[in-house]
Amino acid sequence: MRANRRKSARATCALLTGLLCVVSAAAPASAATDYSIDIDPSATGPRISDQMYGIFMEDINHAADGGLYAELVQNRSFEYSTADNENYTSMTAWEEISTGKANVQAEVVNDDGRLNERNRNYLRVVLPADGGEYGVANSGYSTGITVTEGEEYDFSVWAKSPGRAAPLTVRLHDAQGDPLAEPLALEVQGDWARYTGTLTATGSSTTGRLSVTGSGGGVLGLDMVSLFPRETFKGRENGLRTDIAEKIAALDPGFVRFPGGCLVNTGSHEAYEAPDWPRERSFQWKDTVGPVEERATNHNFWGYNQSYGLGYYEYFQFADDLGAMPLPVVPALVTGCGENRATDDPELLRRHIQDTLDLIEFANGPADSEWGGVRAEMGHPEPFGLTHVQVGNEENLPEEFFERFLRFRDAIEAEYPDITVVGNSGPASGGSVFERAWELNREHGVAMVDEHYYNSPAWFLANNERYDSYDREGPDVYLGEFASQGNQFSNALAEAAYMTGLERNADVVKMVSYAPLLAAEWNTQWTPDMIWFDNSTSWGSANYEVQRLFSTNTGDRVVPSTASGTPGVGGPITGAVGLSTWNTSAEYDDVRVTSADGEALLTDDFSSGADQWTHITGAGNWTVENGAYVQTETSGENTMVTAGDPGWTDYDLEVTATKREGAEGFLVGFGVQGTGDYYWWNLGGWNNTQSAVERASGGAKSLIVSDGTTVEAGRAYDIRVEVRDRDVTLYLDGEEWGGFTAPEPEPFRQVVTRDEQTGEFIVKVVNAQGEAARTSIDLGSAQVEPTAELTVLQADPAAENTATDRPVSPETSTVDGVDSTFTHTFPAHSVTFMRITPER
Structure with a gap:
């Protein structure tokens, strides 16, 4: 099956464009820096699983209801509750409507007349016999139901009218009440039964409404009010929204x-x-x-x-x-x-x-x-x-x-x-x-x-x-x-x-x-996400484009290869020092920073105030009390203050810290470059369940090393952090707590795989720096065709795909001059997939 999937992937790839771009914290190489990639086609690398790349589907960010699940009616069974969301009621997304003289008498009830035990709520509507129509309208998700002229929509409802027959009218209209389809007439009589019909759109709108009204007196019961587009993925009943499902399918x-x-x-x-x-x-x-x-x-x-x-x-x-x-x-x-x-x-x-x-x-x-x-x-x-x-x-x-x-x-x-x-x-x-x-x-x-x-x-x-x-x-x-x-x-x-x-x-x-796979632009609990959508369209993020290209250009087996590194990558941990708290009040005293050769860089016992420190986040309240620097509030998720020179390297930081009250412990920063770039030793973090060193880069944090150390309130802790080049050793009360060597970001990465069906070598290169990478590629003894297929993602590092703009899109072309040894320049901020065909 995988061979057929790869074949279709090639066909898909021909429709794509692009090279992917990555930003690196490393120093940029000089223009058109020389690299080398040496490939050994005679060696056998690991086989790649047929299931290497897949998807994880979780109903987060309205990924299912309001997203992939094609149902257009929100709260179709009147089951919404404050247990779901404090702003919900059983009538969320519904409004009462009427054309008669009397007020609508509609209420959600939970009694013995319900549809079934698991679907307990239903809508009870009293229908005055005054010639008017009485009922409800549903606004769908976000701005409304998307309706497209000429498309068919399948309506269904469970309804009952035990006393007498009740004419039921179903309408599609926009937010102003203008019709979007010819009304659907149904007649309800007796106990619960399912009634269905089809509405064909005569107009288009992204603010559509579905209304269901009855007339002629009596009492009407409504439940499971549903509207599906006729066109679902693979034509499945109770199916999936086509455009979103097709983007997932394109990931193969x-x-x-x-x-x-x-x-x-x-x-x-x-x-x-x-x-x-x-x-x-x-x-x-x-x-x-x-x-x-x-x-x-x-x-x-x-x-x-x-x-x-x-x-x-x-x-x-x-x-x-x-x-x-x-x-x-x-x-x-x-x-x-x-x-x-x-x-x-x-x-x-x-x-x-x-x-x-x-x-x-x-x-x-x-x-x-x-x-x-x-x-x-x-x-x-x-x-x-x-x-x-x-x-x-x-x-x-x-x-x-x-x-x-x-x-x-x-x-x-x-x-x-x-x-x-x-x-x-x-x-x-x-x-x-x-x-x-x-x-x-x-x-x-x-x-x-x-x-x-x-x-x-x-x-x-x-x-x-x-x-x-x-x-x-x-x-x-x-x-x-x-x-x-x-x-x-x-x-x-x-x-x-x-x-x-x-x-x-x-x-x-x-x-x-x-992960996550999907996100509604109008209700998102987690970012980043791979595929975004609103009520009418969907789009793949920059991350999606990378995942799609890797998934459709996987290959069957790794071909062993090596690449040269980027000159100047790495360098020592450099930065000032910092003190912070997280939902905790704490005090600090006797701060000392000493260079590796014993020179005093900073000494502060706060006897003369805290003029050497700058409050950089705005959160929390710092003040000097009794010769200590105190953050007095028990709220605020990062209250950092800093001191010293951002150019410092190879130093020892010592400080005495005491937790006063609150959820966690204290945070001691080093290598501080700004509000979003630093290391810190997080003692008593995660509600005082563990301690860790974290690295923040561009505001995003990563855990480096951790253990189960917790912090006691009212106890003074002696903290020492030794920074040497990229090596850090940490001491708590004179005992070594742990240490690490900071890994070095490398902006030039590659891997080579082989497609066993076509015989092609798939050379995948990421150049995540601001300069082009001129690269010699050596295929060893392999004899290859002189032309290769090239798919490239390239964009500004800050580029982001949106509903109306797709700056990150792959481009496919051909490249000439390919041989067993040749040179190719990989653009700045790019990802490249080069398919090289063996000589026939």
Whole structure:
């Protein structure tokens, strides 16, 4: 299958344009700096997994409801609640309308007349017999429902009129009331039944409204008011928004991980029990299959309501339509995402383990099995071919997680020995949780470990070799969530540079997915994101363009190669010193900075005030009290003050710090260049659960080293930081706490792979600096055609794709003069994919 996917990828690539650009913190090389890339075509590098690049779909940023899920009606079943969002009511997105003399008598009720137990609310409308029409109108998401002239829209509603027949009129109109389609007339009579019809748009609008009105007296019940575009991805009923799904399909994903993320392991793990079910529940797959009108809605961790219209069946179907491997994630009953607790109810654990076994049967079981029958009844009698299941997501309690993970794995392997059970290593690229989780993964022979991290562009440029030292006999790595904290081209360049290292280590790194995948421009809880959308259009970010080019130009095997480095990269850690707090009041005293040869650079006991210090963030309140420098407020997430020379290097910083009150400890800065560029030793961070050194670059922070040190209020701590070139050693109360060597950002990165179907060498080069890179390329003994296909992404580092402007787009061309040894100049701020064909 992969060979066919690569063939289609070539066809897709021919339509693309471009070279990707990355910004580096390193000093720029001189104009057209000389580099070299030496390729050994006779050597055998690691094989690249068919699932190397995939997608992670989580309902964050309205990715599902209001986004990929094509439903146009918001709050279609009147289930919104303040439990979802403090601003919600059961009538959110609805307004009462009438053309008669009486006031509309419409209310959301929850009584024995409901549609079903899981869909408990419905709208009750009293219809006066005065010849008027009474009902409600829905405004959809954001500015309104997007309607396109000539397109068809499928309407459906569950309705009842027990006393008498009620004429029902359905209209599409804009915000001013002007019609966008001919009205649809239906007649409702008796108990609950589903009524359907089609509206054909006679006009276009991005502020559309759907109104449903009745007349003639009596009482009308309405629930599950729905409007779908007839055109959905692959024509699926209850389907997906075409433009967004097609952008995902263009990534040629090898797998689809779903449904989260924080949705999986946060909130209650209890089962749904009407009428008083937990509104804040983890995503549990059995709630999300079967008829949509029978699925419960749920509070979404990210602050809104999720309808579960896009449920497990639809996710499996989407993966099937993409030709991708499905990777469902189930809760391990240990919470994450800031909710650090473990569930100790043994019966609840047994139930979730059985639910996971039932999920595998739902995906793979025959149509005459219990859960395979549910799948078949929903429209897919053939199995989905599930091979991997992930248990848990970003748990911060590795011991508790592994105790439960092993129970899941044992049960799955006993019944389904061919299923790979995927674990994880917590929410960061390093630190005590990460290290302990990896120890447990290795100890218990976990087949694949999911890593997550969001770091600065500088971190990605400096950590290309991260997986070079991983154990080749240990667990495989799935990099399930990563991004460089921004959607500018500079971010995409840093990610591209890092991805060359992922491919080079394809014998360890088997799967990769950028995250988050989707974001509604009108309601975003997390950035950066790969694909953005509003109600009428969608667009790929600069990061998307990088991910698409890597995914469609992967190759089958790495060809060993080496490249020269950039002159002048690195240099010593340079900067002033700083003091800060995070939601904490603390005091500092006896600050001393001494050069490596013993010269006093700064001495301050604050007996004469604090004139040597500059408050650079504005947060917090600094004052001198009793000969100490005190930040008095217990709020403010970075209150930094600095002193000294930004040109300082090779020095010792000493200070005495005391926490007064608040959530955390104290922050001691070094190498401070400004408000967004510094190192700091964060003692008692993360609500006083651990300590770490972090590097901030351009405002984005990355963790370098950490442990479980916490801070006691009222106790004075002696802190010492020794900076030598790029080496840092840290002491707490005279004892060495830890140390590190700051990695050096490298703006020139490359990897070479081979497409076994075409025989082509795919040379991938990232030049993340402001100067062109003139490069000699040596293909060794390979004889090649003189012309190669070149796809380049190149843009200003600050460029960012928007709804109306796409400055970051690839360009494809051909280049002549290719030989076993030749020279090519890679533009500044660019990513290049060069396909070189062997001589025929």
